Amino acid sequence: MVFSSLRCIDCGHMYGIDRSRYRCDRCGGLLEVTHEFGDQLYDFRKRGVWKYRYLIHPALPESLTVSRNEGATTMYRSDRVSQYAGISLHLKHDGENPTGSFKDRGMTVAVSEALRLGMKRTVCASTGNTAASAASYSAVAGMECTVYVPAGKVSQSKMAQTLAYGARVVEVDGTFDNALEESLDLVEDGSYTLNSINPWRVEGQKTVLYEILECMSDVDIISVPAGNLGNTSAIGKAIMELDTLGLLKKVPRLVAVQAEGAAPFYRMWVEHSESISRVEPVTVASAIRIGNPVSWKKARRAIEYTSGTVVSVSDEEILEAKRCIDRAGIGCEPASAASVAGIRKMVQEGEISRDERVVAILTGNLLKDPMSPVGNKV
Numbered sequence: 001m002v003f004s005s006l007r008c009i010d011c012g013h014m015y016g017i018d019r020s021r022y023r024c025d026r027c028g029g030l031l032e033v034t035h036e037f038g039d040q041l042y043d044f045r046k047r048g049v050w051k052y053r054y055l056i057h058p059a060l061p062e063s064l065t066v067s068r069n070e071g072a073t074t075m076y077r078s079d080r081v082s083q084y085a086g087i088s089l090h091l092k093h094d095g096e097n098p099t100g101s102f103k104d105r106g107m108t109v110a111v112s113e114a115l116r117l118g119m120k121r122t123v124c125a126s127t128g129n130t131a132a133s134a135a136s137y138s139a140v141a142g143m144e145c146t147v148y149v150p151a152g153k154v155s156q157s158k159m160a161q162t163l164a165y166g167a168r169v170v171e172v173d174g175t176f177d178n179a180l181e182e183s184l185d186l187v188e189d190g191s192y193t194l195n196s197i198n199p200w201r202v203e204g205q206k207t208v209l210y211e212i213l214e215c216m217s218d219v220d221i222i223s224v225p226a227g228n229l230g231n232t233s234a235i236g237k238a239i240m241e242l243d244t245l246g247l248l249k250k251v252p253r254l255v256a257v258q259a260e261g262a263a264p265f266y267r268m269w270v271e272h273s274e275s276i277s278r279v280e281p282v283t284v285a286s287a288i289r290i291g292n293p294v295s296w297k298k299a300r301r302a303i304e305y306t307s308g309t310v311v312s313v314s315d316e317e318i319l320e321a322k323r324c325i326d327r328a329g330i331g332c333e334p335a336s337a338a339s340v341a342g343i344r345k346m347v348q349e350g351e352i353s354r355d356e357r358v359v360a361i362l363t364g365n366l367l368k369d370p371m372s373p374v375g376n377k378v
């Protein structure tokens with residue numbers, strides 16, 4: 001028998017998984033899923049996220065899985081992008097997921113869990129991609145979905161996608177952080193939260209790491225764009241768990257890349273601060289335009305555990321990297337290019353040596369934010 005529980009990351013209090021509140025009743029800390037792994041870790045009948053069901057949600061009955069065959073995305077290697085980055089670089093393209101971003105990896109698990117818990121309605125706040133993903137998976141599960149977005153700050157294609165999947169969209173004045181605060185009212189009223197405080201999303205997002213390791217058994221560095229820090233936390237948790245199971249040859253260094261104008265986690269890291277200070281986020285990379293990242297403690301633990309680092313890059317560097325990835329025939333949305341821009345910067349600053357094996361994760365599809373290649377003329 002395999003057991004999963006929820007544990008408060010601050011006070012360590014344990015809870016059973018049959019609950020839909022993901023803050024600690026005692027101290028308000030975030031909860032995370034913990035597993036007692038059995039002998040079986042993979043389900044080889046499956047491809048993508050659910051191949052790893054025993055590592056992410058072993059207690060979920062298969063009949064309750066809400067899946068669109070997410071995961072199993074392509075790993076690219078492009079001479080053009082490698083030359084640009086200054087190192088042989090692998091690109092894991094999670095924009096190839098069903099709704100066009102890595103969010104689907106987490107959403108398939110969280111919406112399945114909503115079904116298992118008997119929830120009827122879902123809610124999230126979003127800069128766009130979480131909204132589209134939540135709307136799609138909620139529709140597949142037959143649940144009503146409401147999303148809160150910062151008014152006028154979500155790309156038209158993400159908005160169109162979300163509305164097409166049938167979600168109710170509430171526009172909030174201000175930033176993502178304000179939208180998140182407002183969305184909490186519906187959570188109080190019994191809607192199931194699909195934001196990244198939902199620890200099941202983190203479980204699903206671990207799978208990108210498993211896929212990277214299946215493709216390249218030795219990886220030295222993994223870089224990821226960092227906004228609300230759910231993905232950084234998830235990849236870190238996957239690494240920590242595999243390491244504890246004795247299944248890692250070496251612990252890859254995790255690099256979280258923030259946009260200069262939305263870099264509270266970077267600031268905390270370089271200043272060795274005890275806690276994060278909220279900023280007013282400004283960047284072209286809308287998917288990482290977040291000033292008060294909710295998962296910073298989980299993410300900090302991930303960076304520390306892996307001896308990784310946090311990097312910040314300017315909008316110009318992001319757009320330049322995006323132009324290169326686009327011209328290589330691969331393409332991505334602006335926020336995604338931050339991972340490549342961050343690696344290029346580290347190579348230039350001598351923080352990565354030539355023989356290291358590096359993977360940059362591309363988080364979103366090119367078509368997600370087509371208005372932003374302003375200045376993309378050659």
Ligand SMILES: *Cc1c(COP(=O)(O)O)cnc(C)c1O
Nearest residue numbers: 129227228229230231287363364
């Ligand atoms: C959500 C998102 C991010 C940021 O991920 P976090 O887990 O919030 O750090 C980066 N890129 C894209 C395309 C996204 O949709």
Ligand SMILES: [Zn+2]
Nearest residue numbers: 008011024027
């Ligand atoms: Zn607690």
